Amino acid sequence: MSTTTTTLTTPDPEERPDGSDAGGKVYRLPTADGMPTDGTPAGGDASPAGSPATPVGAPVEPASPVLDAELVEDDAAAADRPVVPVDQPGSSSDADWVTRLRETQRLPIIPGYLRTLSEARQTAGWIGRHYAHATGYHAVRAPLYLLRLAARSPQGAVLLLAATGRWVSDAEGRPLRRAMANAGEAEKYLKLVAERNARVRLRTLLLLVGSTLGVVLFMVLPGVTPGWVTWVCGMVALAILGKLGTPADKPVAGRAVVGPQAAKLTSDVVVQALSALGIGGINQAVSKNPRAIGFTAPITRDGPGWRADVELPPGVTAAEVIERRDKLASGLGRPLGCVWPEANTTGHPGQLVLWVGDRDMSKAKQPAWPLRAGKPIDLFDPQPFGTDVRGRWVKFALMFVAGIVGAIPRMGKTFTLRELLLIAALDPRAQLHTYDLKGTGDLSPLAPVAHRYRAGDDAEDIEYALTDLRALREEMRRRTKVIRELPKDLCPENKVTSELASKRSLRLHPIVIGVDECQVWFEHSEHGAEFEEICTDLVKRGPATGIVLILATQRPDAKSIPTPISDNAVLRFCLRVSGQQANDMVLGTSSYRNGERATQFAFSDKGIGLLKGVTDETTTVKGVYIDGPGAEAIAAKARALRVAAGLLSGYAAGLDVEVTESATDTLLPDVLTAMGSADKAWSESIVDRLAELRPAVYGSWAEQDGKDKAKHLAAALKPYGIATVQVWGTDPATGKGANRRGVDRDHITAAITERDGK
């Protein structure tokens, strides 16, 4: 049979035009007619590593002509073809000792479960509780155990007598003697019988002496020892007989702890569970080599659970295992909330960190939230947000981030947003802008501290929010200017610091905006684009200026959170979602592929999500459960802090209504008032007078330079269909005439007439 064999070859050094040796990596790919063409060097796609005919790790034979990159080959040729190793000579064990040492990974000196005081305490507590529980359990049942032993002692006595009889009569040698008799081995038989007779004599004697001693002790002991000694001896004898009479399948004492609480995680259990996941790569590898699943460290206690560092077979990724968390829990025989597989971010994708908790995370009691006491905090410092699967607090600083919280309904998204806003409320300097677009009042506990607050998505709520956001964008612009102009020693990184935020004259206090069901804004038919534009700006430039925007949605997709916003968010908290798209929308592109999967959470995993961006690694975290009354109590304390600091403002201080009305409904009359009797006026002059008229509303507009003032007024008038015009006027500072942007009185009056007519 004629076959076409195309093999990647490395020519003999002599054949090479440049005369280089094998290290030159010039390989040729002979075609069917035998003419060579340039091939790819080893290590490219045609690399033979892993080929069955190419044992990796075997020494290289440099003179060999074939490099094993078969494209087409028949079986016979494959069988005849010599095995050609491809690795460089020597193995890692041949490297010098310094190199070998450098390649090793240092295991922690202090085991994980003793690394911090709280973990050591937790471990000691776990051991203590375990044995205290077992002791208590058995102590309560001791009378029952005694009764059982007493009831089983007669049977034990019978068994003891039978065993003694067999021992004395040398019953164990009987089959051998019988065999010798049957085989006609008279001599051997007689020898065995003689041995048996001697043994029986000795044993009978021992039995007689033992029994006589026993009877004597039984008669004498009660007379010479206190009564309790007799009782104890009697009980011990009873217990021994009872134990002898106990069938193997009916132990006297039951198990104090069963199931996940005390069951140790062993490598066998892990391998068995991983093999039951239905992952082809694992099954194939394990069928060839039962030890294909490795462990890079011993399985240890880690907090209130066990940690296994697993090395999956080649080609299998941790993400594949994470995806099957429920099956893994089934294989391990543990509740789903106890089983937490994670990718090892410091290793390769095939390394899995499997943490199996003693208790279901969704049911385990969370330690008391340190912020519940309502003490003032500094938002620039990391604050406890939730606990990880090991029950440790996960902390992060809310400043300098923009955040997204996403989940399917009823998983704890609003609770999470409310918790973040409560954290912000505990820094008296922080100004809160809270928007509950679902309108059910979930964020109402924050109203007593909120600078701006709205629940609902009616037209006026949207107007209110838009006005606020426009003002916030201006505030951000003002802040960038303030920061830019600050001396470098005060603001070395060109961003707000805690010290700067405390200087009231600079007005750089933290501003935290929380929006629940933010999709309502972005999908708004009229103002959606503007909401998107402002929020994008706030997400991008806000964090450095001390403005934090946190958006929560139950429908994480490109419409609910526009991509420019989701791309720039730093803080990401993803509770249970239903698919890859939603997962990646909240956690970022490729998160699902990299094993960060919030789809793994069960419906009972409320408040549990993947936290990303604000901690070193993506962490599974359970937020703090703060119900409505709890949130109100914390907000009341936060309000007291603000009142004491003289920092209660806006809605919470009862100053909100005026702002709303003036900003939405009174702009046009205000402009007319500011223009006085003039038919036309420069925009910058109008803005100055507006600021005098209502400093709370227009004050920030007037802090800009002339051109920006004009632009600001133009943007504010645009929604009313009014454009600014060129106006000739005299500059009061210089007394010179100039042509600048301004407002025509007729345009304003026409807009008012039209609006009132509507």
Ligand SMILES: Nc1ncnc2c1ncn2[C@@H]1O[C@H](COP(=O)(O)OP(=O)(O)OP(=O)(O)O)[C@@H](O)[C@H]1O
């Ligand atoms: N950290 C938590 N710990 C325990 N349970 C929680 C936690 N957070 C939320 N829950 C529970 O989850 C339920 C739903 O929470 P929440 O109202 O925040 O969900 P949601 O995702 O905002 O729902 P929707 O989209 O319908 O508004 C709460 O009633 C609460 O019982």
